[in-house]
Amino acid sequence: MSFLEFHSLEKRYGPVAALSGVDLAVEAGSRTAIVGPSGCGKTTLLRLIAGFEAPDSGRIELDGEVLAQEGGSVPAHQRSIGLVAQDGALFPHLTIADNIGFGINRHEAGRDARITELAYIVGLDKAILKRRPHELSGGQQQRVALARAMAVKPRLMLLDEPFSALDTGLRVSMRKAVAELLEAAGIATILVTHDQAEALSFADQVAVMRDGKFSQVGTPRELYLRPKNRMVAEFLGDAIILPASLRDGFAQCTLGQIAVETREARDNARIMLRPEQLLLKRTAREGMSGTPDMLFGEVVELEFGGPTCMVAVRLLNSPDPPDAAAIANTPLILRKPGMDAPTVGEIVRISVSGKAHVFA
Numbered sequence: 001m002s003f004l005e006f007h008s009l010e011k012r013y014g015p016v017a018a019l020s021g022v023d024l025a026v027e028a029g030s031r032t033a034i035v036g037p038s039g040c041g042k043t044t045l046l047r048l049i050a051g052f053e054a055p056d057s058g059r060i061e062l063d064g065e066v067l068a069q070e071g072g073s074v075p076a077h078q079r080s081i082g083l084v085a086q087d088g089a090l091f092p093h094l095t096i097a098d099n100i101g102f103g104i105n106r107h108e109a110g111r112d113a114r115i116t117e118l119a120y121i122v123g124l125d126k127a128i129l130k131r132r133p134h135e136l137s138g139g140q141q142q143r144v145a146l147a148r149a150m151a152v153k154p155r156l157m158l159l160d161e162p163f164s165a166l167d168t169g170l171r172v173s174m175r176k177a178v179a180e181l182l183e184a185a186g187i188a189t190i191l192v193t194h195d196q197a198e199a200l201s202f203a204d205q206v207a208v209m210r211d212g213k214f215s216q217v218g219t220p221r222e223l224y225l226r227p228k229n230r231m232v233a234e235f236l237g238d239a240i241i242l243p244a245s246l247r248d249g250f251a252q253c254t255l256g257q258i259a260v261e262t263r264e265a266r267d268n269a270r271i272m273l274r275p276e277q278l279l280l281k282r283t284a285r286e287g288m289s290g291t292p293d294m295l296f297g298e299v300v301e302l303e304f305g306g307p308t309c310m311v312a313v314r315l316l317n318s319p320d321p322p323d324a325a326a327i328a329n330t331p332l333i334l335r336k337p338g339m340d341a342p343t344v345g346e347i348v349r350i351s352v353s354g355k356a357h358v359f360a
């Protein structure tokens, strides 16, 4: 039995099925990210785990204790679950010290020392404990919210897009700091986010949600490299999806023969490559003649983005001519390091590294 389990959770709001049959297992001390488009049910799921709402049907168990099932539910304040919301949701009229200590009994011995310790743990200077939330930066407010959630010694931490209001640099460093902090404290965590890169880098387990259900649950690597379907593939990053026929461990497609993990034989298959698997080598136009088994393209668009550029490449030849016309009209979209990105009009030789993933 896992630390946290949901079984067939369902929740409706009038005609809207916010959750329609959700199952998940979360191991003790692990980090799970739930990712999915707006309105797919992520926040609803967190609210059910926290105990702010009850499921219509299904069961939630934490550490062997049933928190919710038909006919009864443990109240939120008795669950020992911490929640950090998107905007931090601090109490504006309370000092930072009282925000952090909100869940600690006023008369408890050592309360002040515990507040100072929590501030230290989340990397806040104790000089700010006397201030009020509006006197803090967004990043500091999020740290206060985290310290407040940790004050109740939670068994489980729920993070609802807690980094989304922060700018990119701070977001990455906060995410790393929070992951390390919760790991050191051995607290299992569920992070809800829109951001696929955040989900992949934060979690040991990622669940992709759509229309109130999980489309796929697995390790970040599994989901990124072996997505179950196109939706999961495209939600987690850029994907090049091509028709192919499979034989003897290879896929024959517009890009030539590409190794795949399966030895099954099948026509009308679909394969997926991540754009970073396509390697580009600049070449002269004359270099294309007399090399029919090599693949060439022309750079038709370049979007400079600093460290990484978007490069659109139109195929100029293909070992699989029937598809070539179609793909020539839809350039391959790749991301390449900005420093040596080719320019528009340049000819490149394209090769593929690694294996393609085959959709079932």
Ligand SMILES: Nc1ncnc2c1ncn2[C@@H]1O[C@H](COP(=O)(O)OP(=O)(O)OP(=O)(O)O)[C@@H](O)[C@H]1O
Binding pocket: 013, 016, 017, 018, 036, 037, 038, 039, 040, 041, 042, 043, 044, 045, 194
């Ligand atoms: N209290 C409510 N009353 C009515 N409908 C609701 C309520 N809460 C959520 N919903 C609906 O349930 C569905 C799931 O909402 P939820 O907030 O869980 O999505 P989400 O994935 O968290 O979205 P976002 O990423 O935009 O926050 C949506 O269609 C939403 O409109």
